[in-house]
Amino acid sequence: MTFALTGIGVSRGIVAGSAYVQRASHLEVTEYSIIAERVEDEVARFEQALTTARQQLQTIRSRIPASTPADIAAFIDTHLLMLDDGALSRAPVDIIRRRRCNAEWALKVQCDELVSVFDEMDDAYLSTRKDDVNHVVNRVLAILLRQPGRSTDHDDVELGGCIVIADDLTPADTILMKHQGIAAFVTEHGGVNSHSAILARSLGIPAIVAAHHVRRYIRQGELVIVDAEHGVILADADSRVLEHVRERQRAEQRARARLGRLRTQPTVTRDGHEIRLMANVETPDDVLAMKQYSADGIGLYRTELLYMNRADLPTEEEQYRTYLEVLQALDGAPLTIRTVDLGADKQVDGGRIGGAVATNPALGLRAIRLCLRDPKLFFPQLYAILRVSAHGPVRMMLPMLTSIHELSQVLQMIAEARLTLVRRGEAFDAAMPVGGMIEVPAAALAADLFADQLDFLSLGTNDLIQYTLAVDRLEEEVSYLYEPLHPAVLRLIQMTIAAGERKGIPVSMCGEMAGETDYIPLLLGLGLREFSMHPSLILEARRVIRDADVGRLSAVAGKIVASRSHDEIVRLTEQLTGLR
Ligand code: PEP
Ligand code: MG
Numbered sequence: 001m002t003f004a005l006t007g008i009g010v011s012r013g014i015v016a017g018s019a020y021v022q023r024a025s026h027l028e029v030t031e032y033s034i035i036a037e038r039v040e041d042e043v044a045r046f047e048q049a050l051t052t053a054r055q056q057l058q059t060i061r062s063r064i065p066a067s068t069p070a071d072i073a074a075f076i077d078t079h080l081l082m083l084d085d086g087a088l089s090r091a092p093v094d095i096i097r098r099r100r101c102n103a104e105w106a107l108k109v110q111c112d113e114l115v116s117v118f119d120e121m122d123d124a125y126l127s128t129r130k131d132d133v134n135h136v137v138n139r140v141l142a143i144l145l146r147q148p149g150r151s152t153d154h155d156d157v158e159l160g161g162c163i164v165i166a167d168d169l170t171p172a173d174t175i176l177m178k179h180q181g182i183a184a185f186v187t188e189h190g191g192v193n194s195h196s197a198i199l200a201r202s203l204g205i206p207a208i209v210a211a212h213h214v215r216r217y218i219r220q221g222e223l224v225i226v227d228a229e230h231g232v233i234l235a236d237a238d239s240r241v242l243e244h245v246r247e248r249q250r251a252e253q254r255a256r257a258r259l260g261r262l263r264t265q266p267t268v269t270r271d272g273h274e275i276r277l278m279a280n281v282e283t284p285d286d287v288l289a290m291k292q293y294s295a296d297g298i299g300l301y302r303t304e305l306l307y308m309n310r311a312d313l314p315t316e317e318e319q320y321r322t323y324l325e326v327l328q329a330l331d332g333a334p335l336t337i338r339t340v341d342l343g344a345d346k347q348v349d350g351g352r353i354g355g356a357v358a359t360n361p362a363l364g365l366r367a368i369r370l371c372l373r374d375p376k377l378f379f380p381q382l383y384a385i386l387r388v389s390a391h392g393p394v395r396m397m398l399p400m401l402t403s404i405h406e407l408s409q410v411l412q413m414i415a416e417a418r419l420t421l422v423r424r425g426e427a428f429d430a431a432m433p434v435g436g437m438i439e440v441p442a443a444a445l446a447a448d449l450f451a452d453q454l455d456f457l458s459l460g461t462n463d464l465i466q467y468t469l470a471v472d473r474l475e476e477e478v479s480y481l482y483e484p485l486h487p488a489v490l491r492l493i494q495m496t497i498a499a500g501e502r503k504g505i506p507v508s509m510c511g512e513m514a515g516e517t518d519y520i521p522l523l524l525g526l527g528l529r530e531f532s533m534h535p536s537l538i539l540e541a542r543r544v545i546r547d548a549d550v551g552r553l554s555a556v557a558g559k560i561v562a563s564r565s566h567d568e569i570v571r572l573t574e575q576l577t578g579l580r
Pocket of ligand 2: 399439460462463
């Protein structure tokens with residue numbers, strides 16, 4: 001009889017396939033002695049395993065598709081760097097020689113040692129480093145133990161068309177499995193914003209996470225159905241259920257074809273409001289993806305990647321060339337370059353920016369605060385952005401603005417940068433718009449003051465929600481509190497849009513909320529006319545907008561913001577989606 005299990009669906013699609021169940025996620029390692037004459041052979045065996053692990057990761061790195069968020073590639077780069085770190089490459093060799101023990105045991109002893117150090121540091125960022133150590137060590141152990149089918153060694157298992165059911169998956173696993181043609185994956189752990197979930201969306205793999213104990217109930221090789229949209233896993237399906245799945249798949253195919261036709265259609269609501277649909281990009285490769293969907297330009301170019309995985313800072317010239325390459329690919333569409341937002345969840349030096357490890361990095365020296373503190377970091381970027389503005393429509397956007405005093409300082413620095421370029425005889429657009437992200441509640445509450453001095457505002461809801469609700473955007477334990485529809489968040493959004501309207505400057509939104517089809521009608525009703533999102537979401541957003549009637553949405557949106565209960569807000573928002 002058909003039975004159902006549930007988890008959190010993190011991407012789209014419904015598929016049927018045979019289950020590939022990874023039973024054990026824990027590798028059994030035992031200690032044995034090595035005779036003195038064979039110790040160097042054991043060291044060589046360990047070093048060979050490191051080389052193989054490195055080759056595996058490099059292969060995976062080269063298979064990452066262009067449209068994948070840059071932090072996924074950075075994640076794999078981190079694992080590659082860890083393999084070369086003395087703590088994992090040299091220390092186990094010392095242990096093999098000193099204790100005359102097998103390589104697996106030496107690596108395990110060293111791993112336990114490193115993990116216990118991380119455990120003593122009560123710090124969320126470092127605890128993710130602990131997971132990295134475990135992932136890297138498991139990869140090397142799987143090679144040493146020659147265990148096929150482990151979470152780090154799928155190359156010798158035929159996974160084409162399978163539904164992988166695992167404890168958890170690393171981004172590297174996910175990329176490798178996509179390459180092997182898996183139909184879907186289900187994990188017992190993970191959350192909506194875990195790396196493998198982000199990858200599943202970006203690679204178009206139907207996926208469900210947090211399906212607790214699923215491996216207990218699914219048999220190896222049995223036929224299962226994964227409905228990623230609703231987070232449901234069906235086993236023992238009968239022919240009627242299978243026919244229903246096939247019908248859903250046909251409907252999805254038809255919907256994809258309909259969306260494809262929207263590539264060349266204008267983004268105008270039914271009652272004639274023109275909406276700007278912009279893209280969030282990180283790499284020049286993302287630009288190709290956004291052009292495919294004919295976005296109106298780039299609403300957020302995250303520049304952090306240029307600063308990551310290197311010991312030095314990018315030079316002005318390097319930045320100028322990179323930005324110019326992006327601008328030239330846009331064929332005259334506008335490019336919004338965000339000045340660097342390092343710190344907090346975008347660390348470059350293990351969280352030590354500005355000195356000791358910060359206890360609360362999200363509230364610490366990040367983004368514009370860091371740039372103001374360190375002119376050597378900031379000026380080369382200011383010069384590069386200004387210089388590239390001579391070649392086309394460039395806008396500069398400042399992240400994490402909190403106080404007007406801060407903004408005055410930045411504007412002063414931009415003025416100084418302009419003077420220096422004049423002295424150097426370099427060309428730039430003297431009228432290049434400078435805008436600010438509204439992502440701190442203080443900035444939203446004082447949006448009118450910022451609007452007085454800026455050319456545009458952009459709502460960064462990822463941070464705005466985190467700071468308004470005091471919910472760490474990366475912390476799974478409190479993710480249930482991360483609520484874009486909280487009245488406080490909606491009021492701040494409304495205030496910001498209203499401030500922009502009063503001062504006559506454009507307001508856009510570039511946080512994830514802008515790309516959620518469930519929220520787009522509400523945002524239109526609140527007066528938002530420019531949205532910026534991951535390129536893959538643009539067509540769906542265009543469909544929703546072309547179906548919308550702003551006049552009718554505005555009336556309900558007003559009621560939603562004034563609403564006194566959360567249930568009422570959710571009900572009215574759903575009604576709004578139906579109103580489109
Ligand atoms: C945001 O905070 O909404 C945003 C777009 O910036 P980031 O996600 O890069 O912090
Ligand atoms: Mg932000």
